[in-house]
Structures are given as C-alpha cells and as structure tokens.
Amino acid sequence: MTTYSENNSSIKNWNEDDRPREKLATKGRSSLSDAELLAIIMGSGSRNESAVELAKRILKSANNNWNELAKYSITDLCLFKGIGEAKAISIITALEIGRRRNTQDVLERKKISSSNDAAIILQQQIGDLPNEEFWIMYLNQGNRIIKTEQISRGGITQTSVDVRLIFKRSLELMATGIILSHNHPSGNLVPSVADKSITQKIKEGALLLDIQVLDHVIVSQKNYFSFADEGLI
Structure with missing residues (x-):
C-alpha cells in the first residue's frame, strides 16, 4: 500500500505505477477508475491527501455519480480541502464537456465505395x-x-x-x-x-x-x- 507524505501529494511525485496519467497512456482510458480520472483533472491533492484520495472523497459525496457531481457549484467544490477555485473550474469544465457531448449525435464516417x-x-x-x-x-x-x-x-x-x-x-x-x-x-x-x-x-x-x-x-x-x-x- 502506497503512503503519501505532505510533500508528495502532487501526481508527478507519485510512484510510476500510481500515476493515472501514465496509466492512461500505457493501459488506455478504460483502465482508470472514476477517482483516477477526476484526479487527472485536478492535478494534485492537498498536503495530507493524494489527488486520488481527494477525488474519492468528492465522488463519494455525490454518491459516486457523475450526474450528481455535475450539479456542484464552484462554492460547493471549494468546501473540500485541497480544492481551490481553479481546480473547481477545471472539474466543472470537464463535466460540462461531457454533458455537451451527450447532446450531440455521433458523426457518421463517410463510406468510400468507388x-x-x-x-x-x-x-x-x-x-x-x-x-x-x-x-x-x-x-x-x-x-x-x-x-x-x-x-x-x-x-x-x-x-x-x-x-x-x-x-x-x-x-x-x-x-x-x-x-x-x-x-x-x-x-x-x-x-x-x-x-x-x-x-x-x-x-x-x-x-x-x-x-x-x-x-x-x-x-x-x-x-x-x-x-x-x-x-x-
């Protein structure tokens, strides 16, 4: 089990196997948990909590449901220690992109027949x-x-x-x-x-x-x- 000190909560300081960015690059996006995806968006945790642990806590408050999390405001997110306005905006932006994606039709690729x-x-x-x-x-x-x-x-x-x-x-x-x-x-x-x-x-x-x-x-x-x-x- 990996432990985190006050100085290694940033993802870049984690052991290589624990870095969600590297995991996505080597194993693909589907290999990441929801908490790891959210951790990548945030970039770092707090002094005493890794980004993934903080992400788990935020998701738990939203019943581990992205749609519930999407209802959170900047103020709501900033109530979590380790989340400032910049991180809150990043989370809200990512969720808004997901919402807009769901409203769009998948573009049909043109078929070449001749x-x-x-x-x-x-x-x-x-x-x-x-x-x-x-x-x-x-x-x-x-x-x-x-x-x-x-x-x-x-x-x-x-x-x-x-x-x-x-x-x-x-x-x-x-x-x-x-x-x-x-x-x-x-x-x-x-x-x-x-x-x-x-x-x-x-x-x-x-x-x-x-x-x-x-x-x-x-x-x-x-x-x-x-x-x-x-x-x-």
Whole structure:
C-alpha cells in the first residue's frame, strides 16, 4: 500500500505505477477508475491527501455519480480541502464537456465505395495546390474514413514518401485499408515510373500487416486517375 507524505501529494511525485496519467497512456482510458480520472483533472491533492484520495472523497459525496457531481457549484467544490477555485473550474469544465457531448449525435464516417468517392474528397484537399503533396486516406473494415492525412510535401514535380510513416499511422488508427493519393500540379494525370514504384512498394509492405491498399488516386483540380480503375493495383 502506497503512503503519501505532505510533500508528495502532487501526481508527478507519485510512484510510476500510481500515476493515472501514465496509466492512461500505457493501459488506455478504460483502465482508470472514476477517482483516477477526476484526479487527472485536478492535478494534485492537498498536503495530507493524494489527488486520488481527494477525488474519492468528492465522488463519494455525490454518491459516486457523475450526474450528481455535475450539479456542484464552484462554492460547493471549494468546501473540500485541497480544492481551490481553479481546480473547481477545471472539474466543472470537464463535466460540462461531457454533458455537451451527450447532446450531440455521433458523426457518421463517410463510406468510400468507388474511386470517384475518394477523388471528390481528395480534390478538395490537394487538387489545386501548386506543389505535390502525398496523402493517405485511412479506412476501417467497412471502408468508412477514419482519417485523411498528409504524409509529405514536395516540389512542383515530385514528393518523397516515407513508407514507414504510412504503416505506423495505419497501425495507430487501426486501419484495415488505405487509399494513396497525390496531386499533379501540371494537370497531367499519367502516373510516372516513380508513382508506380512507390505504389507497389507500399502494397507489398501492407500485405505483411494485413492492410489492403485499395487504390492510388492522382488528382488535379478537375480530374483524377485511379490505379484501381486502370488495373494497376
């Protein structure tokens, strides 16, 4: 059992296994108790009480119910030793964010069913840029967009691509499929030898990670070229 002295109530002074921030980073948000989550919001406890112990006491007063705690005012929270106005405001702010989240609908991720679906989105991102940029569209198992991000930015005629960054980000986002894309500022959509080479390189690497390269879409301001449509992938 860990004990806390007057000088170690701040989370940063705790043993590593007792730090909720580190626990969240290494084990995920669901591994934290309600008290640990509240402790992170507060940042520290009082001289004689750790942030987690203080959080437990506050939650207990609200019957361990976030909805009850959300009714507390700044004055109510400041009645607890170790809670000043700044901490009280932080707690109220976090709970208000949660309340607003509950009133909003979950945004439906757009599904990509064809090269045209992808091209419309990608043209809006990079179709009219004066320099080449390489982007990746990360998709889930239902071919819905998780995220669309820039991987690299180059000059007027070419851009370099670090394949490792693509796979690293794919794993972070748990993507099962990706669509490669870059723009041709010249308007000439014919893929170069380098375009074909990098596509093949990424496709081969993706197979080892069970990630499917669905397409490579080259875009200009008005048109696009799809490797999948042309049987090149």
